[in-house]
Amino acid sequence: MKKIICTIFMVLIFGTIVSAQVSPAVLPTKEQLKWADSEIGVLIHFDMPVFEPGYNFRKNWNYHPDLSIFNPSELNTDQWVAAAKSAGATYAVLVAKHCSGFSLWPTKAHPYSVKNTPWRNGQGDIVGDFVASCKKFGLKPGIYASTTANGYLKVDNPGKVVSGKPEEQKKYNEIVKMQLTELWSEYGKLMEVWFDGGVLPPEKGGFDVLAMLKKYQPQAIAFQGPFGHENNIRWVGNEEGVAPYPCWSRADSTTSASGVVEIKGLNGNPNGLFWCPGESDFPLRLNSSFQGGWFWHKDQDNQLRTLDELRNKYCKSVGRNTNMLLGLVVDTRGLVPDADVQRLKEFGQMIKKSFSDLLGRSAGSENELIVEFKIPKPLAYVVIMEDIKKGERIRGYNLFGMVNGKWEQLASGTSIGHKRIELIKEGMFSAVRLEITKSDGAPIIKSLECFGR
Secondary structure (H helix, E strand, O other), rough: OOOOOOOOOOOOHHHHHHOOOOOOOOOOHHHHHHHHHHOEEEEEEEOOOOOOOOOOOOOOOOOOOHHHHHOOOOHHHHHHHHHHHOOOOOOEEEEEEEEOOOOOOOOOOOEEHHHEEEEEEHHOOOOHHHHHHHHOOOOEEEEEOOOEEEEEOOOOOOOEOOOOOOHHHHHHHHHHHHHHHHHHHHHOOOOOOOOOOOOOOOHEEEEEHHHHHHHOOOOEEEEEEOOOOOOOEEEOOOOOOOOEEEOOOOEOOOOOOOOOOOOOOHHHHHHOOOOEEEEEEEEEOOOOOOHHOOOOOOOOHHHHHHHHHHHHHHHHHOOEEEEEEEEOOOOOEEEEEEEEHHHHHHHHHHHHHHHHHEEEEEEEEEEEEEEEEEEEEEEEEEEEEEEEHHHHOOOEEEEEEEEOOOEEEEEEOOOOOEEEEEOOOOOEEEEEEEEEEEEEOOOOEEEEEEEEE
């Protein structure tokens, strides 16, 4: 799965506005606040390569797997969502259409979908089942639909027909509009929509996706969404689940309408004009496994990430002011594999246990906060959260621990945002002190929590 982050929309006439901008004026929307609180989500892939691993649409544009091979007789979206929930996920994004062009819902746009497969005699709708399962288990649903590549319709990045013929491009645009209309209007409110690689803009032969988004899903968080959508989020630059540090929720711009040019500056900008936080995605299976770990392949249960790896990625995604989006595979049965289900459960249990021994907490708007313990304790994590309803104000901080009556520096940093997790390697401490060294306005610490080993 190739991700290309959206191009920066730099407008020089905004230069004087940027220099005068203060943090409190750039704030998250209600939807962005809810999204940040969600912290952990999953991204579920299920497409023709699961049934025909050798398929590569770019090798032969005139070939696509026969629909007769798609018959996951045990498919159960309840099992998918339950597995996600056990990992601590609060939202789930389904890849409704990936690069093969095969559609997991009975689209009216073309015949290459579940409606013409043996599965449930062509009467099934995986997207509908998935949304129902999310509601059943209390997860917020999202939908990914790749518009930039489609093997069945002979389209490649950035959403252009390979023939280059204007009439074929126009026909493809109409198909994409019909499919997005179906996905955004027939399955209820979506928490997140994914534009993997963006959408070809009108000036380059595409269509106005922003108008569609405002019409059908105006409140949805949009990953690599079109410029002008107020609930955009951005990619962190890798599929390893590791956000850069510092990682600011503000940026010099939201995304552009094209989303087809890789950019620098993935850390964001604490003085940026727009609130456009990051989402850190990575697959549960190793990136070196089949299709980058995003799709299932037999005999690869040994490719699962270890619990230590998952803990590390949690701390470098959620703990660096982004959300963590964990990729899940579905096998030929139509189920998340047993080994993956077990690892997800173990991960969820591990995170709960890691942050269960609360030694003390504090909050406030002072430049210094202290948390005292009843007796000296081994410290594992210090978790700092800003009240981002007021913006990202903190620009620098130091963290100290008291050992035998003396303060010792444990860490220092810049960005906190929604959540910053500091790992403490060793030592017995009787107190922790947070010192804000630089801020734009009064710092507002929503929570300073200390967790033992």
